[in-house]
Amino acid sequence: MQIKVNEQDLPLEENVSLGTIRDRIKPDADLLIVNGFPASVETLLKNDDQVILIKRGEIPGAEELDALLTARHTPGVHAIVKGATIGIAGVGGLGSAIAIALARTGIGQLIIADFDLVEPSNLNRQQYFIDQIGLPKVYALRDTLARINPQVRVTACQLRLTPENIAAVFGHAQILVEAFDLAEQKVMLIENFASRFPDRPIVAGSGMAGYGPANTVLTQQVARNLYLCGDATTAAAPGTGLMAPRVGVAAHHQANAVLRLLLAENPVKEGKF
């Protein structure tokens, strides 16, 4: 029979216990997982079992880490997302959360662009930390992404996106995520990217302020290659602030739309294009 230990194939005789494998392969492991659940050393292993041996607190080497990080990915999906390059314009409440979701998904390359610095008022919804206050957001986020998934290549551009530089910054992005704050800036970005790269999808956010029902946040196709995530109406305004839950809902609509586009699935409804 055959099992997998830390994602590597291992031929195995019958009636071998988990403890025996632990002693043979990783004697200092103190967390033993079989098929996704912690198991005792007496557990007898069966054909096709997936065994993960972990020493708590230890950081695995690069190759083993890659295998362990990708253990929960669907096989065909991982190969596609690993080859993908996604641009994210703006890394505030939407962009920082989208970048983290895509990094956890195993996207190969992220191009992140923003001119802004981390401020205390960002921390109510943006994926930054107290000890990052004052840092350029793109560098703070790059550090965070490296802590989550060092396999992701991150191109961090600290600059203000303008009609003149959008095509150069995102020239390699096969999908662009619009994650700006101001409506006029959203429009400027979309117009310029779409003019230059009309066949590349754009996934934009509009309408995620306040604490209205999460169920009014939708993913819609609003133009041939433009998808809009949000309720499309609730603007950030005095009395209707941006808050982590609803911004997070919209951000993850956007991240999921990106994933579905990469997999040639329709972002709006079940099924292929």
Place this chain on the structure above:
Amino acid sequence: MEIIFNGKARDVQDGICIQELLDQMQLDCMQLVVEHNNNIIPQQRLTETPLNNGDALEVIHFVGGG
């Protein structure tokens, strides 16, 4: 003439350009993405883009927040 505006038939005057139509409808084009016959048109080209009978126009309004 008739165009398809956000999916619905709409009568507009012959030869009108996109900018004129948006002005008549009192829409603020700074917050709009405009798609004309499946192509997104930058704002600076809205005045030079005339509409023809049967054209499809999608106007997407954006609100702030992110």
